[in-house]
Amino acid sequence: MNRRHFFRNSSLALAGTGLIGPQPLFAASAQKAKNIIFLVSDGMSTGTLHMANLYCERTLGRSSHWIQLYKDRKASRGLMDTQSANSIVTDSAAGSSAFGGGFKVNNGSLNIHPDGRENMPIWQKFKKAGKKAGIVTSVTATHATPAGFCVTSKSRNAEPEIAEKYLELGIDVVMGGGDEHFNAEHRKDKKDLYAAYAAKGYEVAKSRDELQKISAKKPLLAIFSSGAIPYAIDRENDPELKKTTPSLAEMAKSAIEVLSKHQNGFVLQIEGGKVDWAAHANDIAGLIYDQLAFDEAIKVAIDFAEKDKNTLVIMTTDHGNANPGTISGGKASEGFDSIRNYKKTNEWLLNQITKDTTASQIKDLIHATNGFAPTDEEIKSIKSYYDDIVRGEDGLYNYKKVPFKLYSEIQKKYNYIGWISMSHSSDHVEVAAYGPGSELLQPYCMNTDLHYLMLQAAEVPNSF
Structure with missing residues (x-):
């Protein structure tokens, strides 16, 4: 049987019944x-x-x-x-x-x-x-x-x-x-x-x-x-x-x-x-x-x-x-290549932090996990979320309300990866x-x- 006729006939048998979708006419x-x-x-x-x-x-x-x-x-x-x-x-x-x-x-x-x-x-x-x-x-x-x-x-x-x-x-x-x-x-x-x-x-x-x-x-x-x-x-x-x-x-x-x-x-x-x-x-x-x-x-x-x-x-x-996507910058190539140093997801990393984690411990954790040393201001902004855990970020699949968006913005300064939303x-x-x-x-x-x-x-x- 001709394959075009096979498929067309089986579809047209139901035409007008509302049981088939808007099909393209394939060769x-x-x-x-x-x-x-x-x-x-x-x-x-x-x-x-x-x-x-x-x-x-x-x-x-x-x-x-x-x-x-x-x-x-x-x-x-x-x-x-x-x-x-x-x-x-x-x-x-x-x-x-x-x-x-x-x-x-x-x-x-x-x-x-x-x-x-x-x-x-x-x-x-x-x-x-x-x-x-x-x-x-x-x-x-x-x-x-x-x-x-x-x-x-x-x-x-x-x-x-x-x-x-x-x-x-x-x-x-x-x-x-x-x-x-x-x-x-x-x-x-x-x-x-x-x-x-x-x-x-x-x-x-x-x-x-x-x-x-x-x-x-x-x-x-x-x-x-x-x-x-x-x-x-x-x-x-x-x-x-x-x-x-x-x-x-x-x-x-x-x-x-x-x-x-x-x-x-x-x-x-x-x-x-x-x-x-x-x-x-x-x-x-x-x-x-x-x-x-x-x-x-x-x-x-x-x-x-x-x-x-x-x-x-x-x-x-x-x-x-x-x-x-990768974004423009003088160190865009170097920044992208730094991702090869990442050992864990941000989900894993951010769930290691609690309100009792010290600034020094956060810095060591990030360096060990992502290979860069965050600034004191960056650590302070991360720690603020855990000081008042109820304020943590919303977002799909963010069950523990960790600061995904904040941390990706910090990472962007080092890896030159940008995001338009979550x-x-x-x-x-x-x-x-x-x-x-x-x-x-x-x-x-x-x-x-x-x-x-x-x-x-x-x-x-x-x-x-």
């Missing part, structure tokens, strides 16, 4: 994609992509894997509009729902159309087409971005219910953090979801060692932490965390190992969720190192796709965040594709377009 793909790996660096502004590559070039002596794909002309590339149904600035729930459901929805909801209609998530469509489906993330497995490919929910915050929905839907790989949503000791309803998954035939892993020992012959639930998984730089510089917690690339490799055994193919979403959290905190070490961890997951996906020859790999983000932004973002179906990617697209691109590339009709 026919030359080859069917058996598998799809969709990678999302959550909250990745273009400056984040650039600085990760700059760090690779200046410190590691190579390009990032994402940028190398561009240099080798192996990937299609486009700019993508990310706005949601009710705002030019999307949140992660609406952003993922655009990919997942093919429609723009209101911020905060998962695949619920503004008129109340439920949009079937794309991984459900692929499951109905006979493929295995999985999600991998560095935040909670039930967070907005992975959930947007799998479930419908009026609220992205219904994470305990989302954990149950994954099991009901038979999502074949569920991997990330979020023990509190699976553990009977922490769930309000006292349901033991670990036992429930195991009863349905899932292997359950709760550590890096257990992940490395899975048989890869059964569905997999792998939850490694309460809340999000530790930042990549904190994991890298903590032997215990490195021993017990897998990297995003290791999780991606295990997920592919489980899913790729299925003869009818698979679909997998991989999210670098803490890139977004670091941007919210204006935390440059957290940002760059988690983007690099995401970049290593890209390598895992591309290595598999190059060998497999039947896998479409898509790399993008759901939205920008804080628009970080919030999401509306700018166009990068999207790239490799493998069969990558030629369908247009130079400019809406986030909803990727939903239909995936369906066409794999010849899965939009008619369930």
Whole structure:
């Protein structure tokens, strides 16, 4: 059957019913994609992509894997509009729902159309087409971005219910953090979801060692932490965390190992969720190192796709965040290179300080962690937040009210990294594709377009 006619007919059968989205008319793909790996660096502004590559070039002596794909002309590339149904600035729930459901929805909801209609998530469509489906993330497995490919929910915050929905839907790989949503000791309803998954035939892993020992012959639930998984730089510089917690690339490799055994193919979403959290905190070490961890997951996906020859790999983000970037100055190069001396995230550093920490101790802590010696005035401004802890900064994922913004402004004097805010932004973002179906990617697209691109590339009709 002609592939253009296959997809068009399956879509037009529902035309006028309100059940399909505003689809672009793609040209026919030359080859069917058996598998799809969709990678999302959550909250990745273009400056984040650039600085990760700059760090690779200046410190590691190579390009990032994402940028190398561009240099080798192996990937299609486009700019993508990310706005949601009710705002030019999307949140992660609406952003993922655009990919997942093919429609723009209101911020905060998962695949619920503004008129109340439920949009079937794309991984459900692929499951109905006979493929295995999985999600991998560095935040909670039930967070907005992975959930947007799998479930419908009026609220992205219904994470305990989302954990149950994954099991009901038979999502074949569920991997990330979020023990509190699976553990009977922490769930309000006292349901033991670990036992429930195991009863349905899932292997359950709760550590890096257990992940490395899975048989890869059964569905997999792998939850490694309460809340999000530790930042990549904190994991890298903590032997215990490195021993017990897998990297995003290791999780991606295990997920592919489980899913790729299925003869009818698979679909997998991989999210670098803490890139977004670091941007919210204006935390440059957290940002760059988690983007690099995401970049290593890209390598895992591309290595598999190059060998497999039947896998479409898509790399993008759901939205920008804080628009970080290198700024002009006589020591801009030297300042950027100083980031290689950072040993921990700002989150880790600022949570070491209490109202009883002395100025001298703060100075020593910053020098040991970031490699520079703050001035007395800078130390005084930091200490003032802890003298009256109630006054600490607000901000998403700033649960302990530490002075993220203040400290990033101090760091800027030494590393020449600027930020426009601590919030999401509306700018166009990068999207790239490799493998069969990558030629369908247009130079400019809406986030909803990727939903239909995936369906066409794999010849899965939009008619369930």
